[in-house]
Amino acid sequence: MPVDHYENFPVASLLVPSRLRRPIEVIYHFARSADDIADEGDATPDERLTGLAAYQAELDRIAAGSTPQTPLFAELAEVVRQHALPIQLLRDLLDAFAQDVVKKRYADYPELLDYCRRSANPVGRLVLHLFGRTEPEHLEQSDCICTALQLINFWQDVAVDWQKDRVYIPQTDFPHFKISEADIAAGRCSDNWAALMDFEMDRALALMRRGAPLVHALPGRLGWEIRLTIQGGLRILERLRQVRGDVFERRPKLGKWDWLVLAGRSLTM
Template sequence: MPVEHYENFPVASLLVPARLRRPIEVIYRFARSADDIADEGDATPDQRLAALAAYQAELDRIASGQPPKTVLFVDLAGVIAQHALPIQLFRDLLDAFAQDVVKKRYADYPELLDYCRRSANPVGRLVLHLFGRTEPEHLEQSDCICSALQLINFWQDVAVDWQKDRVYIPQTDLPHFRISEADIAAGRWSANWAALMDFEIDRASRLMQLGAPLVHALPGRLGWEIRLTVQGGLRILERLRQVRGDVFHRRPKLGKADWLVLAVRAFRM
């Protein structure tokens, strides 16, 4: 489900109409490869930023009508032109990935949501543009779903992110629940930690519920894709609650048995 790495993108599954599978695959390749530049391997921060700047330069060529220099961006230029996709959405993604290289903490929830606005929300907006459903209400609902998925990924991966010296839990929340970064470093679960995670889970759940009505505006295959995406995110939140936020020892993930649950719940939406 779309709650790991860059899988908060609805990769071209069988639920996506055949005519849109290749465009989605191309956009996914762009997002995944850029995310890997920022996050994978042993490159230095300067090397990562330089590689992301090269991606920005390719977007500049597309925007100015010049031919890109790499195969990925040749393909992307074709998709952007064919579907009139806003190039700013791709710039926003690159900006978020570059931010991940240099920024390791977030002061408060609004600052974290601003990161989500660039790291996750462009994905949903690009999909809606592909389907020609860009009404403001639908874009806002998509933003809620995508930001919720990003937050779920953060809460699920607290321990993983700590290994990269990243803490996405807002700094203002930690003292409120009498938690310090030393607790994260030690993988120390406590009742206070469980309360903090319940608080963050509630935030993600509220966002997801705000976005969920989007499924009724998107008939057919896309509607079902989004239904399963929403239910997958909510299911991970359930798993987080079941382990009382103990992501240090029992990182929640979905298994084969969960798919039946998701299908039933998606049908009832």
């Protein structure tokens, strides 16, 4: 399921076969620690980029067959070797994290999708590689799910991201709904804001629906893991619509009763 920190990574739960839990945990640790470098604490942008460059250098060592310099990357090298994981997917994640350090706005939807291609989609592709399910159709469906989850997280966290001077809503969308960044700054939840959020949520919903058939092509327990992940994203969208996109005062999050709802809905996918 999505987690608090690196939101779109399916953590190695009991639904995942035991032989793959450790590989998933190692990749998750890589992604989360790199995300921390880019986003946590009070480091300067240059310090963050230097830290991410050190991670890239470790990936270079793995690609060259050399010995990594840290325990994390030593474990990651073994996972990459055992499962023939494409290192470019790991590089893409680091590239997205570095972009977050320096880029705070997105001109249009295609530009945002390109960011999601590197920040979210590699996660699903890495999981499919671990399971040996890399058919083009399945990779595309996974991309749709992961991008949808990333977008849902963006819409859920508009107010949170504003505090970091980040706006993921495409700049070209604001004038269509007579909205500006001043509305975000003021926490102004108007009818126009609700219409903008509906528009953005519809985009995420369309992608999720395109990707959802993937659950029927995956092995039993992985299929259930993805079912729950999809339902979690859809539940957040549902909650967002219930509050008419008011992420300023009523940011939605999942509670313990929601998990029962997710489990029930997963049975009917």
